[in-house]
Amino acid sequence: MKVRIGLSLTAMLVLTGGCGQDGGSTPTPTPSATAAPLTVTPTTGDTAAFKDTLLRLTFDGPPVITGSGTIRVYRSDGTLVDTIDTSANIVTTGGETQSALGAANTEIDKIGNGVASLTQYRYTYYRPVSVAGNIATIKLHDGVLAYDTAYYVQVDQSVFNGPFGGAGSFPGIGGATAWTFRTKSAPTSTTNLIVDDDGPADFRSLQGALDYVMATGCLSCPSAASPKTITLKNGTYDEQLFLRNVSNLTILGESRAGTIVRNSNWEAFNPGTGGSRATPNTTFSNIGGAATLGTRLSLGGGRAVLLVEGGDLLKLSNFTFANTHVKDATQNSQAEVIYYNSATLNGSRFIATDMNFLGTQDTLQMKGWVWIYNSLITGDVDFLWGYPFAEVIENSELRTVFDPTTPGSGGYLFQSRAAKGYPGFVVLGGALTAASGVPDGSAYLARSGGSTQGQGFCTTMLALGGGSAGNATQYCDSVAYIGVKMGPHIAPAGWFINPVPNLLPTAREGWRESGSLTPGGAALPLTGRETRYASSTADLSSLDTRAKVFAQWNGNAGWSPQP
Incomplete structure (x- = not known):
């Protein structure tokens, strides 16, 4: 993160190339050295490069990112369109103080940049330069290149150590003709x-x-x-x-x-x-x-790989x-694969079929109406959570993975913050499995966010006319398992009751299971199961198909998604 004392963040982004917003005609700086790059992608003179192209340099041996120097991209008329600063300039007064993550090779991206109709964007830190084998890859800021436009690239000599183009060390790439390409049409x-x-x-x-x-x-x-x-x-x-x-x-x-x-x-x-x-x-x-780990900017774009806002009928397959x-163990390691932030009563549908969702803590955070079918979801702590009206996970494998930070614990599958008066999370069939190293009897079907977090809203049905459901208006502990095979990693008590859930189980809400099975398909003995705050006897027939679970969608018009 490159910060100059006394500058606003906007000014900082302009000066450092964060978000790729340099703009205007900028004089070409004198490069450290100039060499004809024979092993780069896009190749020099390419006339059909991609607007979202990655820049790649193939070295004669494994290169090293030094943490010093700059990469610049110009339009052919000399206008600077993007800057990647690989150095580590941490400000220790009035700004970023962290050293735990390192500051070299870190930039701010403005995801959605270049989409003229957007007025809001996703701002995140990212690592722009990576090395795999002999290849160094440079990811430009999102949206900085245009269609059908000519560019040239300059790379300071100090960015890499490594043999390149037959030379003993990287000579740098400079000038306006050494590395050129043109993007193709839309x-x-x-x-x-x-x-x-x-x-x-x-x-x-x-x-x-x-x-x-x-x-x-x-x-x-x-x-x-x-x-x-x-x-x-x-x-x-x-x-x-x-x-x-x-x-x-x-x-x-x-x-x-x-x-x-x-x-x-x-x-x-x-x-x-x-x-x-x-x-x-x-x-x-x-x-x-x-x-003790120091401070950094909380940009707002969040920790998920994919952030989705609004819309309806997104399908991944x-x-x-x-x-x-x-x-x-020293950091907060919440790390979603997806944060689906869409919550309306007549839209906000998400479908996933034949997918692998691989994560650890907080793998899927979902709102709205969610159907996941014939898929694998992995994680350890609260890896299925969020604020849905209804989420059905059907014919899928929910795999608890080994947590090296707490090796004796198998963690928790669900933390439900569902909307009062709606089904919440329902698991139909499928299996709960565990990866190697997860101890038997160490994982729980769910844990609660706590009754105090409900703030009284778990006594009143949530009704929304539109927009995104506010997180503070939910936190209702509704999870149901119906006909699910459960491995020996599941604790005999099943449910973790510290803190206790904010709902008592009924046919329509709370913590419940029905027809639980062993991995071999026999009836699962439930000796030792929690019975004060969870039920294995409630009638769940009103939730035993996806159509029943989604019956309240769109003013009770209902929704029955198909593979």
């Missing part, structure tokens, strides 16, 4: 897009396609009448993502195992659950709540979606 279709990291496509990144969908009129078509599909070809897409007010969009992977969307993002790196803003937040906060953050 796609012709607004409803069918292809994303591929290395083959013929419309975009190289998923966010590039999402930006295009948001920019081509879909902000004015929030009904279900305009279906759109983004097809993700096999490959790995490492990026933070943002989608706002788009309806009837399907993101379809080429294969469940071979198409991987991922990123390492977590509470200490990007504090908060997240949301869009017109400008980035300028409040400093302690890293992960620990004052047939790929792997992962938050790759590895938990750290």
